[in-house]
Amino acid sequence: MRLLTHNMLASNARGAVTGYPLKLQVVKWSTKEVEPNADFLRGILPKLDWPALVAATHALGLPELLPETPPTDAELSAEGAAEEEGGPLRRLHRALLEIHIEEGTLVCPDTERCFPISRGVPNMLLHEDEVRN
């Protein structure tokens, strides 16, 4: 699971107020490089919950990867932004799309309910008594 997906995922279970953001406990993660797409990153930027994304990188042990405040659209659309290693675009791209959580747990901030992640796939199945009506 990439951090892009983690940024959008919430707990659906009974008792969760927002169920978001899910706390990340990482046992194993990997990186897989892909070509950055500036247009995509610019488009997704306004939809991201920045503090949750930063918290996720901290949970991975990468506190230096992202700044406390999000990059601006100007920074992402600047000439050569995609080529600049260590620049705001590459950092955002790496955080969102190149990191893959393989094993770990997602924890609901409201109820502490745990959702295990195995082989990169979070198990979000709820028991019958947890389903909201």
Next chain:
Amino acid sequence: MAGCGSGLSGETLTEQGHHWIGYDISKSMLDVALERGSEGDLLLADMGQGLGLRPGVIDGAISISAVQWLCNADKSCHNPRLRLKAFFGSLYRCLARGARAVLQFYADNVKQSEMIVTAAMRAGFAGGVVIDWPHSSKAKKSYLVLTCGPPSLHSSLPKGKGQDGVMCSDDDESNDGSGDDDEAQTVGIYERNRPKKRQKTKKNGKGKAWLLNKKEQMRRRGRDVPADTKYTGRKRKSYF
């Protein structure tokens, strides 16, 4: 993608350059997707429990042959209506304004179809059902095409495949009879090619031979029948 299974359709999404999140209730299907090297992020989840995505983050949604499973009560505690409500409600919330969802489904019967469409409408979606090949039991496919937010010029329903001809509303099934697109809450059902009225027989009425025979029959019964002339049973100009 709701009901992504082994990720076959997800590959097409990836080829088109999309980032996607795939939901499936079957761990073994997802394992196959992993073996295939699926690029999307997979979730082991039951869409009838809600999608669990925060509001307005998704640009589009597709589903292939999965939504109808929500109509089945697999366990005694399942209530299909609640499951449909959880799915469509959470789908509506997580879609960005103007985003579109296209869900291909197989409905066992009209009741199931209505259940699905009603649930979508109650969740706030606009749109309708497009049916490809409505008269082929093999090829027939129903697509629930939904939009979030006010309909625009671009949100009109596509034409279903089947035969040439015009899309028309099936008055028996549409909810308010007019399929009025100005109402955000309206869901019209458009069925491509209603069955045409039985065509007139190609024979163009009955032939001269039949007529002469009939007249002879009537004479044998003792009726008064005009004599046969060269005009009998002649093809006339059509008046209509």
